[in-house]
Amino acid sequence: MSRRVHPAVVPAQPFHLATREAGDGPVLTTDEGREWVETAVSRYPQKKAALLPLLSYVQSKRGWVTPGDMADAADALDLTPAFVHSVATFYTMYNRRPVGRHLIQVCTNIACFLNRGEEVLERFLEETGTHEGEMSACGNFTVLEQECLGACGFATVVHVNEKCFENVTPEGVGAIVQALRDDAAAYPNGAARAVEGGD
């Protein structure tokens, strides 16, 4: 069942479903892209305000934001590419290079830190065989250290693409990574929480 979507919520779609259906192709200059931009822009008194939603939209279609996308965004909103670049680099959620199909973000901020968040991060790096921010050779994983994800009572908090895992312990990491490997085909479009990680 597809959800009804009012234009009022177009700038806040659950972008991180990251369908990646665009591949290497254009996003903002297709008919669908143009229509999306028009709807988003209609919600603001100034065009520029649609910039963040627009970059997020691109990322949902490609998994990351290319320099070409930034130029297209600038074009669509009458901005300079340099300005778009300065905005895109200010916000941490825009990936400026390809990331693994499972983008794993581990909070190590204070509440998670107190609940062994730094160890959880280490375990994810070990299990995926990557360094922080680097995509695994198989293209399945990128692990990032994150600031507070707003679920501090359920530390350690880990996001895998659009899914939120709570109460993750270092001991529970292996099972999560294995589930992601097994689930590679079904992922990333599953809507519910696949795994409530940890103990």
Next chain:
Amino acid sequence: MSYPTKHALETPTLLSRHQGDPAVKTLEGWRGVGGYETLRHAAGMAPDDITGIVRDSGLRGRGGAGFPTGLKWSFMPKDDGKPHYLCCNADESEPGAFKDREIIRWTPHLLIEGCLIAARAIRAGHVYIYVRGEFFQETVPLTDAVTEAYEAGIIGKNVMGTGWDCDLTVHFGAGAYIAGEETGLMNSLMGNRAEPWAKPPFPAQAGAFGMPTTVNNVETLATVPMIVDGGAQWYRQWGTEKSPGTKLWSCSGHLVNPGNYEFELGVPLSKIIFDVCGGAPGGKKIKAVIPGGSSTALLAGDELDCDTTYEGLQEAGSSLGTASPIVMDEDTDIVAAMRRIAQFYAHESCGQCVQCREGTSWVVQILQRIEAGDGKPEDIGTLYDLCEQMTGRTICVLADSVVFPLKSSLDKFRHEYEAKMTRSPMVAAGAAG
């Protein structure tokens, strides 16, 4: 995890009453519990009468600063002929806080109702709910609720048939703590880097899109309908003169029962931490608590008898902030904890002010070397100097936000810093001389 977390203290559940009931996420369910009746009534009220009730209720902003909400609304101009905006701050990025998330995902219609009533009071024609981009799962119930409310004629032209128009848009951020600061939020909404601006201009003069704007926190706005419905005196039966009503508390860190709990303002902090949250796991002692989210001064384990009101926590030398106690048990390494907190602020500094951009990084570097046992004799003095330099001199209070936990930890746990110093032979020599 089950939400919200129940507790045995005798204090009313107002704001979180419907949390945990999936039925109220839908319009039908929300109407079933009397939802949108207050909006229908308020949409026919004079804006100043709504502001008056909220002012008399004594409601204070729940976003951290505790500014009186009715007073803030009264700053909005009247009859100026300009469009006005309401920004609902759903950025929830203060480490320790996770309360707005529950409101958004359990009672989205409550938030919409509060937003529209507030919009009426400040004469706004468009509400923007700015949600932190990381809350994508959490935001689905909200976007569904907005779609339903638009389709039912509750938002948009002719709100509930009252002849009053008000739009509402849900907008996603993209990962920046500083977008939670009100001017940073408005810049971000406008498509800019989320850099705060120096006031004036104040938001009520020239805010979002250069127009008069009010920024309010999610919890503040979600509290408005019950106040308009029940009246100022009704709301004031809870809490104290200066801190009326109830409040959600996000409890995290070393606790047996962490979670969100609603209390009447004024419950002793020790009751929350021990009676409700069960103290630290394993029966360990509590070394310190940061009571109001990571930007507030920490209290030592023997300072927890204070009242959880704005004035009570101020008297105790800290502040209520976002009401998000972060609890550290006796085994916590205070220097390491402060290092991690400082890293956050260094990472999130927007870089406009030198005291903040440089100061936060220096604090991190010094704490890292003390943690590693390579501290220098003058480091503690340098940290105090930095605290001095970073207080009250910047565009926004992010720099001050590092100082509160850091300085209080130096004052209260200096011995822990010093104990790490003595590991270095150079420091040992320095300390002896």
